[in-house]
Amino acid sequence: MAIARRAQIDLGLERVFLVPAGDPWRKRLEVIASGAHRLSMIKLAIESEDGLEVSAVELDRAGPSYTEATLSQLSAEHGKNVELYFIIGEDSLCELHLWKSPSRILTLARLIIAPRLEGSEVDLGLLNRIKPGASKRALVLDIPKVSVSSTEVRTKVANGTSVNDLVPSKVEEYILANGLYSNREK
Secondary structure, eight states: OHHHHHHHHHOOOOOEEEEOSOOGGGGSSOOOOOHHHHHHHOOOOHOTTTTTEETTTTTTSOOOOOOOHHEEEEEHHHOOSOOEEEEEEEHHHHHGGGGSHHHHHHHHHEEEEEOOSSOOOTTTHHHHSSSSSSSOEEEEEOOOOOOHHHHHHHHHHEEEEEOTTSSOOOHHHHHHHTTTSTTTTO
């Protein structure tokens, strides 16, 4: 949420959509909450945040979730006069070349990168290897490195450790009430 808010402020964005993946093909081997649970948690997290909205665009679409398809759909829905920005963590930037249609992603939206990897500088040159000149349309947020990950949240919950330092209290309450990331998911 801090990354979304910072991008909103720094870029003067009217709205920032948080989009839970419908069928996250890159996390098929991980234990994740259902799409309905992830949607509910985002709604709880942003309920008092102006300009932050949730979009179920990927949950409403069958099959694997691909960023290229989501950006294409959002572009069609919002029109050609709306510039899309795609906020991505530095760790995901390093793997972007492995995603489906990475060049198309860079055509459909400007990338906003959140620093996440300790001891490194964000390498925008990675974008130019996918699509020449793409680094000119990218921006690295000027924020401290954010090391919080969904994997860390899931691991802590599975170990019975509080995640109140990682997620809003209402989200932690929801996770516990629904037995998420444990053997008792409801």
